[in-house]
Amino acid sequence: MATPISELDIPAVSFDFADAQEHRQMLRDISKQSWIAKGVFAYPIFTYEDCVAILRDKRWHSAAALAASAFGVNDPRLEERRRESILSAEGEVHTRLRRLVAPSFSPRSADRLRPFMREVMNSLLDPVVPAGRCDLASDVCDPYPIPIICELLGAPKEDWQLFSRLAEQVLNIFNVTSTEQLTEIFAAQDELEAYTLDLIADRRNKPADDLITSLIAAEEAGDKLSEVELVMMVQAVIVGGTDTTRNQLGCSVALFAEHPDQWKLLAEQPELAPKAVEETMRYFGAVRATGRFASEDIEYKGVLFPKGTLVTPALAMANLDESVFAEPDTFDITREPAGQPQMTFGSGIHYCLGAALARAEQQEALPLMAQRMKNLRIDGAVTWKPSTVAIFGPEKLPIAYDPS
Numbered sequence: 300m301a302t303p304i305s306e307l308d309i310p311a312v313s314f315d316f317a318d319a320q321e322h323r324q325m326l327r328d329i330s331k332q333s334w335i336a337k338g339v340f341a342y343p344i345f346t347y348e349d350c351v352a353i354l355r356d357k358r359w360h361s362a363a364a365l366a367a368s369a370f371g372v373n374d375p376r377l378e379e380r381r382r383e384s385i386l387s388a389e390g391e392v393h394t395r396l397r398r399l400v401a402p403s404f405s406p407r408s409a410d411r412l413r414p415f416m417r418e419v420m421n422s423l424l425d426p427v428v429p430a431g432r433c434d435l436a437s438d439v440c441d442p443y444p445i446p447i448i449c450e451l452l453g454a455p456k457e458d459w460q461l462f463s464r465l466a467e468q469v470l471n472i473f474n475v476t477s478t479e480q481l482t483e484i485f486a487a488q489d490e491l492e493a494y495t496l497d498l499i500a501d502r503r504n505k506p507a508d509d510l511i512t513s514l515i516a517a518e519e520a521g522d523k524l525s526e527v528e529l530v531m532m533v534q535a536v537i538v539g540g541t542d543t544t545r546n547q548l549g550c551s552v553a554l555f556a557e558h559p560d561q562w563k564l565l566a567e568q569p570e571l572a573p574k575a576v577e578e579t580m581r582y583f584g585a586v587r588a589t590g591r592f593a594s595e596d597i598e599y600k601g602v603l604f605p606k607g608t609l610v611t612p613a614l615a616m617a618n619l620d621e622s623v624f625a626e627p628d629t630f631d632i633t634r635e636p637a638g639q640p641q642m643t644f645g646s647g648i649h650y651c652l653g654a655a656l657a658r659a660e661q662q663e664a665l666p667l668m669a670q671r672m673k674n675l676r677i678d679g680a681v682t683w684k685p686s687t688v689a690i691f692g693p694e695k696l697p698i699a700y701d702p703s
């Protein structure tokens with residue numbers, strides 16, 4: 300007989316911690332005692348094996364669509380406007396969407412953008428490098444992903460500002476605390492939808508070498524994406540690809556600032572970039588956990604999770620699991636790949652669709668920064684996003700360096 304999760308004797312996660320460091324240490328200590336713990340809204344899962352098992356088990360469904368209601372905002376418009384997004388779709392609906400769009404997100408299509416990524420990063424570094432100091436979060440990380448997403452989609456340069464504003468407003472869906480805010484988010488979604496429909500109409504007439512054209516053309520066995528699905532894919536790219544990228548870059552540079560020898564090594568050997576990106580994402584990933592709810596009663600490891608139970612696979616803890624990563628607390632950008640990948644892109648059917656693009660963005664950005672900002676050090680108080688947010692990173696990251 301499986302033991303109901305509510306009766307299991309497991310440690311409780313405390314929300315009484317001073318900062319992100321203490322939070323991480325507390326989770327790390329608990330993860331050494333138990334594969335699961337009791338949180339306030341959900342049960343965190345700590346080990347690599349259990350995170351992968353749950354993320355690959357299709358009875359556990361994505362909690363992405365529950366973000367607003369998790370913050371206590373239960374506006375009827377949320378249900379009325381709900382449309383299927385790849386981020387939250389499950390079962391055959393998800394399989395079909397993923398099959399249709401996956402070829403458009405291949406490593407080859409990401410590689411096409413590498414020269415542009417370097418151009419964007421250089422243009423952000425040019426004004427701040429000579430001064431020898433900057434707030435890396437606002438000066439470099441925040442603006443970095445928008446031009447790349449625009450270039451990916453095929454949106455022209457004059458629309459970068461507009462796109463940046465719409466992305467910011469749409470992304471607020473993860474921090475929504477009031478119905479007024481929801482009204483603003485819906486208005487931004489409508490504006491983005493109108494913009495995307497224009498872009499689609501334009502590409503139907505004049506196909507180009509971009510994601511919109513590729514998604515319009517995507518077809519399998521006579522099946523194609525509808526117009527609404529195309530619009531939702533663009534939203535998913537913005538929601539999935541902007542805040543993640545900028546925060547991961549911030550986390551990675553903050554980590555390098557604590558390991559100057561590794562920063563120097565990357566500047567000297569930029570060919571280490573692919574390994575460096577896997578290692579920074581393993582050691583300090585911006586997405587530290589994701590959410591799943593039980594779509595039916597689920598028995599796992601002798602425990603019964605009743606339908607509706609929420610669990611949070613703690614990707615950051617799985618990345619420190621010593622049964623997979625030797626000496627997990629050592630940060631080493633020359634680390635040989637473990638048998639299994641780092642978990643910051645997730646696992647299973649919702650595994651990051653933009654992983655190739657995200658890897659390319661970090662692989663191009665980090666060595667450039669290491670070469671142009673030598674002798675990197677923290678230069679003032681770093682402030683972090685609240686430790687419990689879904690996408691974690693520095694709000695302010697004052698750094699100093701020797702211009703080069």
Ligand code: HEM
Pocket residue numbers: 361385386387397535536537539540541543544547585586589590643644645646648649650651652653654656657
């Ligand atoms: C360093 C940057 C990134 C990180 C850390 C990251 C992380 C993740 C994670 C953990 C998931 C799975 C979520 C879950 O299982 O609940 C995911 C899914 C997704 N990501 Fe990323 N991501 C990054 C960049 C990107 C980029 C650049 C794009 C777009 C071009 C993107 C698009 C998506 C999409 C569309 C999904 C949903 C896939 C599906 O549900 O089938 N991501 N990402």
